[in-house]
Amino acid sequence: MELLIFYPLAGFCVVLALGVVLNNSPVGSAISLIGMMLGLAGIFVLQQAHFLAILQIIIYAGAIMVLFMFVIMLLNLKEGDDTGWIARERNLLLSVLTGLLAVGILYKISGILFTAEMDTPAILPDSFGTVATIGETLFTDFVLPFEVASILLLAAMVGAVVLAKTKLD
Amino acid sequence: MLEDSVPLSHYLMLSATLFVIGIVGVLIRRNVIVVFMSIEIMLNAVNISLIAFDNYMNLSNGQIFSFMVICVAAAEVSVGLAIIIAVHRNKPTVNLDEFNLLKW
C-alpha cells in the first residue's frame, strides 16, 4: 500500500518541481511549487510525521507561498516580460555545463544511495510524529536552537519591515 | 508485493532528485523570484531525507531539524522578498543579471 502511494506522489512532486524551474510565468512556477509542497506533505504523512506534514501545509504552502504570490502581484509580473533564462546564444556553453553538472551530481549521489542498507522502517511507537513527542524533544534537548530560531525570526521580521518601508523616519 | 515498504534509498533518491532540480533552477533561471523558489525546492528536498531517516531509525531529531529548516526558510523568504521589492523600487526589473551595480 505504501508503495502504491509513494511512487505516484514522488512522481507528482518531481514533475511539479520541474514545472517550477521550466515554467515561463512566475505565477505558474508559484502554483507548481504550492502543488509540490502539498505532495511533500503527503509524503511526510506516509512517513508518519503528521505534525511536520501539517506544519508544511500551514507554513510553507499557507504562509510562505502566499508571500511569494503577494510579491508577484505587487510587482505585477506577467508571462511576456519574463526573460529569465540563461540559455541564450552567448551562454550556450554555460547551460551545457550546468546540465552536465546536474547529471553528474545525480549519478554520484545515486551510486552512494543504493548501497544504503535500511530497507524496512523501524517499528514505530504510536506517539511517533505527534505534537506531544516533538514538543517534548523540542523543549528538552533542543531548547537553545529553539530560542535562537525565535530570535532569528524576530530579526527577520524587523529586517523585512525596515527593507520594505518606503521612507524611514 | 503490495505489502512491501519503500526502501530508505528511494526516499533519499527522491530527495536528491528534487535537490538537483533546485540547483539547476538556481543556475539556469535569471528571474529572481524563480531563483528564490528553486532555493525553496532545495530546502524541501533536505526535509524529505531528514524525515525519512527519522522514520527508519525511530528518532525525533530529524523532525526538529526540519522544523528549524522551515523556520529559516520563513525568515529567509521574508527578508529576501523585502529586498526584491526594495530593489524593484529603484530599478524596475526582476532579472538577476541586471542587478550588477551597487548604485543606480
Added chain:
Amino acid sequence: MDWITEILNVTWNFIVLFLNENIPLVVGSVKAVIIAVAIMSVVPALVWLERRLMGRFQVRLGPNRVGPFGLGQPMADTVKLLFKESIIQSSADKFLFHLAPAVVVITAIAAFAVIPFGEPFEVFGQTIEMWGANVNSGILFVFAISGMGIYGMVLAGLSSNNKYSLMGGLRSSAQMISYELTLGLSALSIILLTGSLSLVDMVRAQETYPFILVQPLAFLLFFIAGIAETNRAPFDLPEAEQELVAGFHTEYTGMKFAMFFMGEYINMVTMSALVTLLFLGGWNAYGLPVWPIVSFAVKVFFLLCVFIWLRSTFPRIRYDRLMTFGWKILLPLCLLNLMVTSTVKVIWFP
C-alpha cells in the same frame, strides 16, 4: 442468457464480500457523501436566511414573491445563475481562471472533514462516529485547509487581468495572513486548557462548563478574526463595492461567480462550528433535554444569525484601519491573553 446471469451473480457476490470486509470504508464514504451534500445544501437556505434577516434589520420586507415567505428564492437564483452565459475575457489566464473558484469550494468543504457533530452511537453493531475523521491534530488541520483557501481569491485576482480584481486579491491575501495569526493564537489558549489538539477532546473537556466563561477575551478575539477570515462585513474589504467594483470576483459570471459565494457561506458555517466547538461547549446541552446534535445545530444557527446581524449593523472599516486593528490591537491582546492563561495554568493548575 445464462452467462449474463452468471457474470451478474459473480459480480454481486464479489460486491457483497468486498462490502462485508470493508465496513469502515463503506461507513466512511457514506459519511463523507452525507456531510458534503448537507453542507452544500445548507448554502441556499443560508442565503435565504441572510436576505430575509437583512430585510428585517433594515426595516424592509426582503424577498417574498417566490413561494411562501420567499422560500423559493434560492431555487430561482440557482436556476438563473445556471443559465447565465459564462463569460471569460480573452486576456484572462484560462487555466487559473477556472481553477480559482474550484479551490475556494474544495477547501471550504474539506475543512468540514474534521468537524465533529456529536458523540458516537451504535447501529447494527457498528459504532458510527459523528465526525468525518478524528485527526489527532484536528484544529491544525482546519487552519491548514482554511489557509489554502486564500489561493482561490489570490488566483482569481491574478488571472482576471483586471486592476480591481488584482487589488481585491492583494487585499484578501494581506488581510487573511494578518488575521490568521489572531485566529491561531486565540485558539491556543483553548489548546492550553484542554491539553489536546483534537476537536473531540476539546468538546469533552467542556462537559461541566463552556470555555466562554473562562476565556471571554479569547472568544471575542477568535470571533472577530473569524469574521475577517471569512471576508464578511464589516471586514469585507476584498470585495468593497464602492472602491473595487466587486473585488477579486469582478470578472466572474454565472455558476463560477456563485461558487465564490458558496465558498464564503460554507466558510461561515465552518467558522460558526469552530466557535461552537471551542468556546460554546460543542454538543453539550448542560442539562437541557435535547439531542446532542440539536444542541450543536442550535448554537451554530445562533452564531450564523450573529454573523448576519453584524453585517447589517456595522459599516465597512477603512483598509489601513483594518490592518492597524489586526496588528496593533488584536495581536497584542491575544499575546496578553495567552500569557495570563499560561501563567494561571502553571501556577494554580499545574
